[in-house]
Amino acid sequence: MQTPLCSVCLENDDILCNGCRSKLDDGDITQVDVDLSRLLYRLSDKIGTLEDITIKRTVQTSNAVVILTGKGDGPKVVGRDGRVVKKIADEFDKSIRVVEDTGEVTEVVDKLLSPVEYEGIRTVYRPDGEEKKVTVDEDYEPRVPFTKEEFRDLVEDLTGEMIVLSYE
Ligand SMILES: [Zn+2]
Known part of the structure; x- marks a missing residue:
């Protein structure tokens, strides 16, 4: 070990x-x-x-x-x-x-959110640039043990990518 x-x-x-x-x-x-x-x-x-x-x-x-x-x-x-x-x-x-x-975005997002399912990681275009977003059904919010800020910081720490968590 x-x-x-x-x-x-x-x-x-x-x-x-x-x-x-x-x-x-x-x-x-x-x-x-x-x-x-x-x-x-x-x-x-x-x-x-x-x-x-x-x-x-x-x-x-x-x-x-x-x-x-x-x-x-x-x-x-x-x-x-x-x-x-x-x-x-x-x-x-x-x-x-x-x-x-592994630094792989899919592995990191999957396992941080597991067992909650999400819609794939999408690129959202904004007037001031683009961002990546992962969308979770708002009914599942209580089952995600991170705040949006913690999630963003974790994904950035583990993969170097900025991904926004959104409940819709
Ligand atoms: Zn020691």
């Missing part, structure tokens, strides 16, 4: 080595990175598919934790019938979204 923590810190539950401690103090990793990595490591005792996953980092918003995984590792972190992601959600008491860190 590759995580933001070194293997020594991953395998114990209370102490951080000097290297990981200074990463935490410098903000290179967060307490959520630490807690999530250790939780997944503990779960990998019983859930063997977690043993070879890569966790790149996590991003927190007001109501959610976004977990960035290696390519192909998303379904393993979600788990069969979502059982791994449910354990993570219980531990952090937040909505969890698992996104493979």
Whole structure:
């Protein structure tokens, strides 16, 4: 398992080595990175598919934790019938979204909004230029755990693209 923590810190539950401690103090990793990595490591005792996953980092918003995984590792972190992601959600008491860190717009938008469906990503032309927009039925707004600003910032952080979330 590759995580933001070194293997020594991953395998114990209370102490951080000097290297990981200074990463935490410098903000290179967060307490959520630490807690999530250790939780997944503990779960990998019983859930063997977690043993070879890569966790790149996590991003927190007001109501959610976004977990960035290696390519192909998303379904393993979600788990069969979502059982791994449910354990993570219980531990952090937040909505969890698992996104493979590929930089691909479709992957990022799909997984941030999942399980809510959306109309494809469209380019909208405006007098002052164009913008990309993803439209979600307004009935689903309560099921999206991000504000519009958080969504825009996340997509930009993860893909470099600016995409506006719209409820219609
Ligand atoms: Zn360490």
